[in-house]
Amino acid sequence: MTATNANGLTSTDAWKSLSDHFEQIKDKHLRQWFAEDADRAKTFTVDAIGLTLDYSKNRINAETVQQLTRLAESAQLKQHIEAMFKGEKINVTERRAVLHTALRAPREAKIEFEGENIVPGVHEVLDKMSGFCSRVTDGRWKGHTGKPIRNVVNIGIGGSDLGPVMAYEALRHYSNRNLTLRYVSNVDGTDFFEATRDLDPAETLFIVSSKTFTTLETMTNARSARSWLLSGLGDDESAVAKHFVAVSTNAEKVKEFGIDTDNMFVFWDWVGGRYSMDAAIGLSTMLAIGPKHFRELLDGFHEMDQHFRTAPFDQNLPVIMGLLTVWYANFFGASTVAVLPYDQYLKRFPAYLQQLTMESNGKSTTLAGTRVDYDTSPIFWGEPGTNGQHSFYQLIHQGTHLIPCDFIAFVNSLNPRGSHQDYLVANVIAQGEALAMGKTQQQVKDEGTEAELIPHRVFEGNRPSNTLLIDRLTPAVLGKLIALYEHSVFVQGVIWQIDSFDQWGVELGKVLAQQIIPELQSTDSPLNHDSSTNQLIQRYRELKSS
Numbered sequence: 001m002t003a004t005n006a007n008g009l010t011s012t013d014a015w016k017s018l019s020d021h022f023e024q025i026k027d028k029h030l031r032q033w034f035a036e037d038a039d040r041a042k043t044f045t046v047d048a049i050g051l052t053l054d055y056s057k058n059r060i061n062a063e064t065v066q067q068l069t070r071l072a073e074s075a076q077l078k079q080h081i082e083a084m085f086k087g088e089k090i091n092v093t094e095r096r097a098v099l100h101t102a103l104r105a106p107r108e109a110k111i112e113f114e115g116e117n118i119v120p121g122v123h124e125v126l127d128k129m130s131g132f133c134s135r136v137t138d139g140r141w142k143g144h145t146g147k148p149i150r151n152v153v154n155i156g157i158g159g160s161d162l163g164p165v166m167a168y169e170a171l172r173h174y175s176n177r178n179l180t181l182r183y184v185s186n187v188d189g190t191d192f193f194e195a196t197r198d199l200d201p202a203e204t205l206f207i208v209s210s211k212t213f214t215t216l217e218t219m220t221n222a223r224s225a226r227s228w229l230l231s232g233l234g235d236d237e238s239a240v241a242k243h244f245v246a247v248s249t250n251a252e253k254v255k256e257f258g259i260d261t262d263n264m265f266v267f268w269d270w271v272g273g274r275y276s277m278d279a280a281i282g283l284s285t286m287l288a289i290g291p292k293h294f295r296e297l298l299d300g301f302h303e304m305d306q307h308f309r310t311a312p313f314d315q316n317l318p319v320i321m322g323l324l325t326v327w328y329a330n331f332f333g334a335s336t337v338a339v340l341p342y343d344q345y346l347k348r349f350p351a352y353l354q355q356l357t358m359e360s361n362g363k364s365t366t367l368a369g370t371r372v373d374y375d376t377s378p379i380f381w382g383e384p385g386t387n388g389q390h391s392f393y394q395l396i397h398q399g400t401h402l403i404p405c406d407f408i409a410f411v412n413s414l415n416p417r418g419s420h421q422d423y424l425v426a427n428v429i430a431q432g433e434a435l436a437m438g439k440t441q442q443q444v445k446d447e448g449t450e451a452e453l454i455p456h457r458v459f460e461g462n463r464p465s466n467t468l469l470i471d472r473l474t475p476a477v478l479g480k481l482i483a484l485y486e487h488s489v490f491v492q493g494v495i496w497q498i499d500s501f502d503q504w505g506v507e508l509g510k511v512l513a514q515q516i517i518p519e520l521q522s523t524d525s526p527l528n529h530d531s532s533t534n535q536l537i538q539r540y541r542e543l544k545s546s
């Protein structure tokens with residue numbers, strides 16, 4: 001049992017004063033806030049680096065922002081930001097630096113880590129990736145039978161999958177339509193089967209993406225890929241070199257698997273898995289969109305990094321969004337955040353954010369080793385608009401939970417078609433308005449609603465949302481959006497005094513699975529688990545052999 005956190009965050013003056021402030025304003029309605037202040041929208045909007053964040057539909061006033069920024073100051077957020085950018089080992093439980101910001105630094109930047117400038121190494125890998133991508137897409141890289149590559153299958157999971165899949169979907173508009181990209185992550189054999197069933201092995205390249213190169217799912221899928229390839233190409237082992245490349249930090253394991261380390265793209269210990277899509281883990285993204293667009297993506301990340309590092313807190317997009325997340329999680333008791341992108345290309349963005357946010361901040365032990373006495377990461381979830389409106393928005397509007405929403409909308413569609421975009425954007429704006437303003441009993445009554453239906457048709461309102469309004473979805477904008485959430489997560493972690501960069505919580509299940517695998521494969525080995533676990537293993541054995 002960890003000790004309690006009795007003298008930590010919740011005992012600070014900044015926290016106590018925020019709690020008092022919360023008591024004063026917690027019941028005030030957004031209708032009232034807006035009625036009292038004609039400038040409210042302007043006051044709570046930040047325009048920075050091509051993004052507009054309107055956060056005026058939050059349950060805050062100017063004092064809330066001041067108090068939240070005071071909380072950030074008392075948590076020494078500025079010093080923590082510098083410590084991250086300077087490569088201090090802020091991932092204390094893994095004793096690692098956290099330098100994903102170096103992955104998108106321009107060529108001429110200088111970032112020292114352990115006495116060495118790491119930027120040239122970053123660009124060396126990016127150059128190697130660019131050269132490789134050009135060879136594949138212009139047909140110089142040939143498969144074993146001399147055919148060019150037409151299909152690329154990325155095998156990876158977690159951070160070695162979610163970012164690349166999300167970016168592939170998000171940037172389809174910019175992608176090379178002559179190349180088919182597929183992603184295999186699940187150890188469920190169906191994932192591999194369906195991803196490859198219509199592909200010709202002679203034209204297929206596998207990217208085995210794994211930071212550690214030991215992950216069960218990825219190594220199992222990589223072995224199946226090798227068998228699939230070899231059985232399609234006459235069992236000639238030399239085919240592997242032409243059809244497999246690896247992305248990893250672990251050269252030894254890559255070699256052991258049989259992939260030539262010349263065909264390996266490295267990254268480093270100081271890049272966390274869920275922060276690695278802009279490292280070589282983005283190889284499939286670069287193949288899809290080309291090196292130039294990939295550079296634009298990185299430049300977008302970098303712009304947000306600079307903004308985060310230099311903008312004053314009350315004008316700083318990730319700081320504002322991070323602090324608002326803390327505000328709702330800890331003061332209003334909101335246990336989830338909905339991320340609702342109004343762009344079909346961002347359909348995997350909420351899924352990607354789930355790992356980024358929840359693997360980072362789903363912790364209950366502080367850096368001091370004490371048990372937190374406050375909530376940490378809310379649950380992030382979402383679906384693209386307008387689809388969500390026709391399923392779960394009912395609960396957001398009239399349910400019993402308070403669900404802060406992040407709306408992400410674009411002015412210009414990448415596929416303009418009649419009035420589609422006006423309809424789409426009208427919907428996102430309408431949702432924010434409906435959530436905030438609601439509809440009173442009087443309004444419902446004045447519409448002539450039957451008395452007994454009135455309570456059902458009232459919308460309480462006062463439901464908070466952020467709206468990000470952006471010109472159009474470009475590679476640079478995607479980079480900015482991802483970095484916005486990365487840094488917002490960082491801000492939350494600093495306030496909560498947790499290590500946002502470890503993930504010990506995923507270990508136990510993995511270890512137990514390793515023990516259960518041979519038990520499922522045996523028919524009679526003794527079982528020493530709890531009775532439920534024993535029963536499930538036993539039932540599996542029986543049904544498998546029947």
Ligand SMILES: O=P(O)(O)OC[C@H]1O[C@H](O)[C@H](O)[C@@H](O)[C@@H]1O
Pocket residue numbers: 157158159160209210211212213214215218273274359503506
């Ligand atoms: O890239 P890999 O080493 O294969 O790891 C893939 C994933 O596995 C783990 O379960 C971690 O929780 C993730 O953070 C990681 O992204």
